[in-house]
Amino acid sequence: MKIGIFGTGIVGQTIAEKVADLGHEVMIGTRNVEALLAKSNPDSYGRPPFKEWLNARSGIQVATLDETAASCTLLINAMHGMGTIQALGSIDPSHLSGKILLDIANPLDFSQGFPPTLAICNTDSLGEQIQRTFPELKVVKSLNTMNANLMVHPRAIDGDQTVFLSGNDSAAKETVKSLLNSFGWKEREMIDLGDISTARGTEQLLPIWVRIYAGKGTSLFNFRIVFG
Ligand SMILES: NC(=O)c1ccc[n+]([C@@H]2O[C@H](COP(=O)([O-])OP(=O)(O)OC[C@H]3O[C@@H](n4cnc5c(N)ncnc54)[C@H](OP(=O)(O)O)[C@@H]3O)[C@@H](O)[C@H]2O)c1
Secondary structure, rough: OOEEOOOOHHHHHHHHHHHOOOOOEEEEEEOHHHHHOOOOOOOOOOOOHHHHHHHOHHHHHEEEEHHHHOOOOOOOOOHHHHHHHHHHOOOOHOOOOOOOOEEEEOOOOOOOOOOOOEEEOOOOHHHHHHHHHOOOOOOEEEOOOOOOHHOOOOHHHOOOOOOOEEEOOOOHHHHHHHHHHHHOOOOHHHHEOOOOHHHHHHOOHHHHHHHHHHHHHOOOOOOOOOOO
């Protein structure tokens, strides 16, 4: 499968590495190829500049968002939550048509510092906004409730944990489940919450996620739903 990843931060890089290791063709989409490759300072996590990361990996291509959408069959949104709608708007809609978008982004607003607030919540979600704005896409929200490393290395924590899925298209959710399974997620750990409006619930887990992170000083934790 040719997988296109929008977003060049820690989530985009982590997912790109994993899907490349699994043997998929991978393209990373950025808003500005030249500016991205010209970066020479470590990112906010202290990771090397993007070009250095890229040079250490063979086979991962970098392109514009539009080129990435045009040439890939499965798309993944790992962009800044509040920049997502505008960035996706730069893509020719015909390049999105009928494609699955696994949306990992969260609508976090850090403009007032920590803790961030949710810029979209209660009666709406970023997942729904993407689906409404780009009806040609089949949006599946998932993986947004854990850190980037756990998304692709779920066995880094002992025992079962939970990954949620939200989306209107059942077949698209099955495709995403297969991808998650290849990352190491077990079928019993996946909870399909229903249509894309259920993304409100998982995006609204972020306020508690950031407080656990700050309070415990680690991002190596996850939610586990226990049924009686
Ligand atoms: N970090 C985590 O562990 C984690 C966990 C769960 C969910 N998430 C969610 O996953 C997404 C990616 O997180 P991240 O930490 O990898 O990176 P991020 O800092 O949120 O940004 C990722 C990329 O988004 C692109 N982008 C598009 N529009 C933007 C805008 N208006 N402002 C800034 N950047 C914009 C940039 O790539 P270009 O400049 O190359 O276009 C940037 O490198 C976020 O929505 C985040 O909430 C993150």
